[in-house]
Amino acid sequence: MAVRDLDEVIEIEGCAAESTWTKGNFADSLNAGxxxxxxRRLAEDDDQSDELIAYCVLMPTIDELELLNITVxxxxxxxxxxxxxxxxxxxxxxxxxxxxxxxxxxxxxxxAISLYKKFGYEEFALRKDYYQKKALLVVxxxxxxxxxxxxxxxxxxxxxxxxxxx
Ligand SMILES: CC(C)(COP(=O)(O)OP(=O)(O)OC[C@H]1O[C@@H](n2cnc3c(N)ncnc32)[C@H](O)[C@@H]1OP(=O)(O)O)[C@@H](O)C(=O)NCCC(=O)NCCS
Numbered sequence: 375m376a377v378r379d380l381d382e383v384i385e386i387e388g389c390a391a392e393s394t395w396t397k398g399n400f401a402d403s404l405n406a407g408x409x410x411x412x413x414r415r416l417a418e419d420d421d422q423s424d425e426l427i428a429y430c431v432l433m434p435t436i437d438e439l440e441l442l443n444i445t446v447x448x449x450x451x452x453x454x455x456x457x458x459x460x461x462x463x464x465x466x467x468x469x470x471x472x473x474x475x476x477x478x479x480x481x482x483x484x485x486a487i488s489l490y491k492k493f494g495y496e497e498f499a500l501r502k503d504y505y506q507k508k509a510l511l512v513v514x515x516x517x518x519x520x521x522x523x524x525x526x527x528x529x530x531x532x533x534x535x536x537x538x539x540x
Pocket of ligand 1: 390391392443444445446447450451452453454455456457458477478479480483484485486488489490492
């Protein structure tokens with residue numbers, strides 16, 4: 375993600391009922407050096423632009439990764455894009471020997487909670503004042519994932535039998 379992406383990003387962000395991010399929040403994240411990525415669909419013709427499908431913002435620390443934002447364009451939901459992003463996050467975090475990935479999600483955001491649980495994230499704590507709403511802190515422990523990968527001969531999609539890409 376770069377500053378030139380932000381008009382499109384904020385357009386999708388505005389469609390997400392659970393969203394709280396402004397263009398300034400994205401710009402601040404880029405300035406702070408957080409990891410921010412856009413997933414685009416390559417245009418079939420040269421005169422068309424590559425459509426923005428999803429984006430995410432991650433804050434790395436020495437041994438943890440915090441997922442600050444993950445959003446999929448409403449027209450592309452339930453097609454496995456968020457799971458693909460979570461899967462890439464696992465790979466990146468493991469390649470840097472990180473211990474865990476965590477995030478906060480509003481208790482009212484059932485689609486997201488279902489997604490994280492399906493992916494193996496566990497509830498860790500309940501926070502009562504997250505943008506004036508209750509939120510769950512959920513975490514994925516990567517040592518467990520690493521063990522599964524070793525045991526399953528490096529086939530990451532098989533860690534959680536519930537994980538399925540559409
Ligand atoms: C949450 C979000 C990122 C999911 O993206 P997605 O690309 O649609 O998700 P995927 O297709 O990769 O994964 C599908 C899984 O997510 C969960 N899920 C997605 N939409 C759901 C819905 N409407 N109701 C219940 N579960 C849902 C389910 O676990 C589903 O698996 P299933 O089909 O086996 O039940 C997307 O809905 C979104 O962008 N929401 C707005 C922004 C947001 O809330 N971000 C999370 C903030 S913490």
